[in-house]
Amino acid sequence: MTVGQRLKTARIAAKMSRNEAAKALKCSIHTLKSWELDRHRPKPITICRIEAFFGLDKGHLTADRHHNYDQAMTNLGRAISRLPAKKQHHALQIIEHFSKLISNR
Structure with missing residues (x-):
């Protein structure tokens, strides 16, 4: 927005x-x-x-949440791609686990 x-x-x-x-x-x-x-x-x-x-939080009007999310996901993807294959698999499992926890709120 x-x-x-x-x-x-x-x-x-x-x-x-x-x-x-x-x-x-x-x-x-x-x-x-x-x-x-x-x-x-x-x-x-x-x-x-x-x-x-x-009564909005400071920065609410100017926060670019989509950009921050997209940038974070890009950085995460780059970091995971630098890991050894076994650790990549483990990192992706952890992310899936957290995704499920968040979506069950």
Whole structure:
């Protein structure tokens, strides 16, 4: 999700209209709409204010979770490929085990 999509999701979850959110964030409706549509991006200090207002974790709006996940998986794959064959097999079994544990939550 983009910053704008996360912002819009937070606003809707708070059951606020764009007009209400703009007033609360002390910006124009046009500005809020441009952020939500990813035409413009709020300044970092404004992002912190928005996250605090909606009760979001710091960095929630800007976190690129898919990129971090993809990068982690790439790094893991490279690390496993450097292992001897027997250890590769063992590492993959451990990952499968953790995957099953996580999916059973």
